[in-house]
Ligand SMILES: Nc1ncnc2c1ncn2[C@@H]1O[C@H](COP(=O)(O)OP(=O)(O)OP(=O)(O)O)[C@@H](O)[C@H]1O
């Protein structure tokens with residue numbers, strides 16, 4: 001396949017094994033620059049493993065991953081970060097004893113350019129609550145604010161591709177709405193491509209263009225998010241009827 005016919009991001013038939021167990025099999029995901037796609041599915045379906053394979057935290061047993069014309073699946077994770085791939089892992093792990101400022105600056109540790117201060121300011125414009133509490137310990141933030149902080153930290157690496165693992169988990173409906181709005185804004189205003197992993201399928205389908213449904217390690221269904229929202233099987237299994 002020539003570079004010109006290839007999408008901006010293409011994961012082809014990814015298989016990841018933990019010991020002898022297959023966590024994902026033949027998972028293929030592709031999208032153009034500036035798109036939001038979502039990955040939905042039940043507990044243990046392989047959503048996090050798919051993201052970990054893309055970042056290099058899990059090794060492929062089979063398959064290939066291409067990003068912006070380059071094959072990346074054999075590159076170490078740090079090289080992929082330097083290429084502009086950032087992940088916000090599940091569980092919103094902030095550094096609780098460090099200030100909000102220092103948590104955000106940790107996200108820029110790989111950068112060598114002089115624009116870190118300016119970008120910090122831009123990110124704080126997006127998160128007024130973080131600006132208000134800039135010098136306070138991150139552990140004092142609410143769950144929703146901590147999620148904003150880990151997303152802000154990922155943005156500090158200036159990603160071209162942002163992978164979000166269950167950003168809405170355990171948050172109140174109003175806060176989930178804030179997170180959804182934020183994801184849409186980042187995509188529109190920064191042009192960042194986004195892969196959104198969610199168990200809140202309805203939220204994910206509303207804000208993505210295309211979606212993949214993982215079922216026990218395989219893609220059981222995929223399509224335009226709007227058509228999945230209207231699909232009877234998806235409604236019954238993933239949207240609560
Ligand atoms: N470190 C590991 N060692 C062994 N098996 C693992 C490991 N991590 C995940 N698995 C297994 O791989 C499969 C996929 O797990 P994964 O965490 O990717 O699912 P998930 O869709 O993210 O689930 P959840 O919604 O609970 O976060 C599961 O069967 C899980 O038990």
Ligand SMILES: [Mg+2]
Nearest residue numbers: 047048049090
């Ligand atoms: Mg997971």
